[in-house]
Amino acid sequence: MRVLSTQLRARCATLLATLTLSLLVSVGARAQTVEVLHNFGVTAGDGNDPSGGLIKDATGNFYGTTGSGGAHNVGTVYRLSPKSGGGWKDTILYSFKGGASDGSHPTGLLRDSAGNLYGTTAQGGLQSAQCTDFENSSVGCGIAYKLTPATTGEWIETVLHRFTGRTDGGNPLGGLVRDIAGNLYGTAGFGGAGGSGTVFKLSHTSTGWSETVLHSFAGSADGINPGAPLVFDSLGNLYGATYNGGADGWGIVYRLSPQTNGAWKEQILHTFKGGLDGAQPFFNGGVTLDKSGNVYGSTISGGTSKYYGTVFKLGAANGYANTILHNFSLTDEVVGFPNGGLIFDTEGNLCGTTEYGVFKLTPGSSGWSETVLWGLNEFPSTDGVGIFAPVMIDAQGNLYGTTIWGGTAGDTTGGVAFKLIP
Numbered sequence: 001m002r003v004l005s006t007q008l009r010a011r012c013a014t015l016l017a018t019l020t021l022s023l024l025v026s027v028g029a030r031a032q033t034v035e036v037l038h039n040f041g042v043t044a045g046d047g048n049d050p051s052g053g054l055i056k057d058a059t060g061n062f063y064g065t066t067g068s069g070g071a072h073n074v075g076t077v078y079r080l081s082p083k084s085g086g087g088w089k090d091t092i093l094y095s096f097k098g099g100a101s102d103g104s105h106p107t108g109l110l111r112d113s114a115g116n117l118y119g120t121t122a123q124g125g126l127q128s129a130q131c132t133d134f135e136n137s138s139v140g141c142g143i144a145y146k147l148t149p150a151t152t153g154e155w156i157e158t159v160l161h162r163f164t165g166r167t168d169g170g171n172p173l174g175g176l177v178r179d180i181a182g183n184l185y186g187t188a189g190f191g192g193a194g195g196s197g198t199v200f201k202l203s204h205t206s207t208g209w210s211e212t213v214l215h216s217f218a219g220s221a222d223g224i225n226p227g228a229p230l231v232f233d234s235l236g237n238l239y240g241a242t243y244n245g246g247a248d249g250w251g252i253v254y255r256l257s258p259q260t261n262g263a264w265k266e267q268i269l270h271t272f273k274g275g276l277d278g279a280q281p282f283f284n285g286g287v288t289l290d291k292s293g294n295v296y297g298s299t300i301s302g303g304t305s306k307y308y309g310t311v312f313k314l315g316a317a318n319g320y321a322n323t324i325l326h327n328f329s330l331t332d333e334v335v336g337f338p339n340g341g342l343i344f345d346t347e348g349n350l351c352g353t354t355e356y357g358v359f360k361l362t363p364g365s366s367g368w369s370e371t372v373l374w375g376l377n378e379f380p381s382t383d384g385v386g387i388f389a390p391v392m393i394d395a396q397g398n399l400y401g402t403t404i405w406g407g408t409a410g411d412t413t414g415g416v417a418f419k420l421i422p
Contacts (some may be wrong), residue, residue, distance in 0.1 A: 032374060032421060032422050033420075034383050034419070034420055035419040035420075036382070036384070036407065036416045036417070036418055037062070037080055037088045037400075037416070037417040037418060037419055038088055038416060038417045039407035039408045039409060039416055040066060040069065040415045040417075041069060041407075041410075041414035042407075042408055042414065045069075045071055045092065046070075046076075046090065046092070047066025047068075047069040047070055047075070047076035047092065048066055048067075048068045048069030048070075048409075048413060048414060049066055049067040049068045049069065049404050049413075049415055050064055050065070050066045050067070050402040050403070050404060050415045050416075051065075051066070051067045051107070051389060051402070052064050052065035052067075052107055052108050052109055052175070052389055053109075053390050053392060053401060054080075054389075054392055054400050054402060055110070055111055055392065056394070056400070057111065060081075061080065061081045061082075062079065062080040062400065062417065063077070063078070063079050063109055063111060063117060064077075064078055064080075065077050065078070065107065065108070065109050065119060066106075066415075067106070067404070068105065070092060070095035070096065071092075072097050072098055072104075074096045074097070074098040074104035074105060074123075075103075075104055075105050075121065076092050076093075076094065076095050076096065077092075077093045077094045077106060077109065077117060077119070077147060077155070078090055078091060078092050078093060079091045080417060093117070093147060094147055094155050097124075098123075098124045099124065099140075100125065100127070100140070102125070102143070102159070103120075103124035103125055103140075103142060103143035103145060104123045104140065105121055105122045105123045106120070106121045106122075107119065107120055107121065107122055107172070107173050107174065107175050108120070108174060108175020108229060109175065110178060112182075115149055116148050116149075117146070117155075118144070118147075118160075118184060119144070119147075119175055119176060120144050120145070120174075120175055120176060120186055121142050121145070121172075122142050122171050122172065122189075123140050123141075123142055123171065124139070124140040124142060124143060125140040125142055125143040125163060126140060126162050126164055126165070127140050127141070128141050128165035128166065128170060128191075129165070130164075130165030130166060130190060130191050130195070131163075131170040131190060131191070141162070141163040141165040141171060141190075142163045142170060142171050142172050142188070143160075143162050143163065144161045144163075144172065144176065144186065144202055144209075145157055145158065145159055146158045146160055160184070160208075160209040161200075161209060161211045163191070164191070165191040166191055167191070167192060167193050167198075167213060167216070168191065168192075168198065168200065168211055168213060169188025169189075169190065169192050169197060169216075170188055170189070170190045171188060171189045171190050171191075172187060172188045172189070172200075173187070173188075173189050173227035173228075173283045173284075174186055174187045174226075174227050174228050174229040174230065174240075174283065174284075174286065175229055176202075177229070177230050177231065177232060177238075179232065179236070182204060183201055183202065183203050183204075184201070184203075185199070185201050185202075185214075185230055185238060186199075186200055186202075186230065187200070187226040187228065187229075187230060187240060188200060188226075189226065189227040189243075189283070190225070192216035192217060193213075193216035193218075194216045194217055194218035194219050194222070196216075196217040196218060196219040196222070196223065196224040196225065196242075197216075197217045197223075197224065197225055197226040197227075198213050198214075198215065198216050198217065198226070199214045199215045199226060199230070199238065199240065199256060200212065201214055214238075214256055214264040215256055215264055215266050217242065217245065220245060220247075221245070221246060221247045221268075221271070222246075222268070223242030223244070223245035223246055223254060223268070224242055224243070224244040224245030225242055225243040225244045226240055226241070226243075226254075227242075227243055227283035227284075228241040228243070228282070228283055228284070228285050228286040228287070228341075229284075229285075229341070230286065231286060231288065231289060236257075237255050237258070238255065239253070239255050239287050239289065240253075240254055240256075240286060241254070241281035241285065241286060241287055241297060243280050243281060243282065246268075246272060247271045248271060248272065249274075250273060250274040250277075250278075250279035250280055250299075250302070251271075251279065251281050251299070252268050252270065253268075253269045253270045253281070253287060253295060253297065253320075254266055254267065254268050254269060255269055269295060269314055269320040270320055270322055272302070274301075275302055276302070276303065276304060276324070278298075278299035278301075278302040278303055278309065278312055278322070279299050279301045279302035280300050280301055280302070281297055281298065281299050282299075282300040282338070282339035282340075283339075284339055284389055285300075285338070285339055285341045285342075285390075288341065288350075290344065292316060293316035294313055294314065294315055294316050295313070295314040295316070295320065296311070296312070296313050296314075296350060297311075297341075297342065298310065298311045298338035298339070298342060298352060299312065300337050300338065300339055301337070303324065303327040303336075304327040304329070305327060305328065305329040305330065305336070307336070308327075308328035308329050308330065308332070308335065308336025308337060309327075309328045309337055309354075310326065310328065310338075311324070311325045311326040311342070311350065311352065311361060311368075313325055325361055325367070325368040326361055326368055326370055328354065333357060333375035334354045334357030334359050334372055334374075334375055335354060335355070335357070336356075337354050337355045338352055338354045339353065339354065339355060339387075339388055340352060340353035340354075340387055340390040340391070341389075341390035342390070343392070343393060345360075345393055345397060346397070348363060349362045350368075351373070351391060351393065351399060352390070353387040353391055353401065354387065355386055355388065356375065356387075357372060357373070357374050357375045357387070358373040358391060358399060358401070359371065359372055359373060360373055373399065373422065374420055381411070382406070382407060382408060383407075383416065383418065384402075384403030384405070384407050384415060384416035384418055385403055385404075385405040385406035385411060386403050386404045386406065386415070387401060387402070387403050387404075388404055389401060389402055398421050398422070399419070399422075400418070400419050401417075401418060402415060402416065402417050402418070403415050
């Protein structure tokens, strides 16, 4: 994945090397139906590496991003539209150009009620020595952007902010969330006053868009690399996670609360200790809230197996103490390394992804039990390989997502958009 830091790229190589062994222990027949909506990277100019998830509009179209491919091979924003006779049409809405004028390697996507699309790119834009933790020193610090549909059918890009890697942050990885006033919020994995990343706000003014840093991570106990997406609660507080840092170096879960003086106050809800407690919430994951204010998420490593990760709950009623809902292991058909975040279905179950599959956790009197919805037990696979984004769910309980590899383009390129029918 081009948007990953050198550290995470090495980590992913290790995870991929584990695949051969994991397939030997993957058992159980698939009880669900997988429908491939689109194979990426097959035709010239198409997107490649759809590492972002999918969002849906009211007419049934899906929107997403690819980390590479497109006219300039640095990523795209695309739309998948249902065809009247069946199948899906892929339309490239925008191909990023990279360089100082534009972003490259887009991440998550947001859509407003008027049909405009918003997002961030992990690279491209302004170059800075503070943004060199990726493949080389010329990748740029990333941008925040808006895409507006024109009457001609084209989509017009507006760059909302070019990150400098300094106090404003650099290399935003988690996409954007929006409040009811239209302000945008996100995280930058690097930069800031403490050099360890920022949480930022973008506000529309009469002269354009203005960035405000809500929090600069100080490193050490405060957390490092806040790449995960943000989520609002009903009171306007923001929740997120950092991949590194904390008192034990394994990441934190935090809350930012708006104050009457306009500042935002950080509260560290949990510091991961590694080992049984879990370690390192992944960049694409973030956290999920229930109606009682409990916080749910996943770690890419740690747990009883030490290496394969956990799903956790931080209880609001008991000081956000950490309860492990599930420990992944090599004998799990989805293996582990949960990295795409969690969603609730209508029955209160948690659905999530690992690099190798899709799972559901169901609460019961004796704890939470796992159901494997889709175990990626073929490699190479025409259904796709490598899930690094959350799934979304429709009213019928069908799940939709993307893989960064696999499909008809090949086992280490391409990727697919898929529908999983329970």
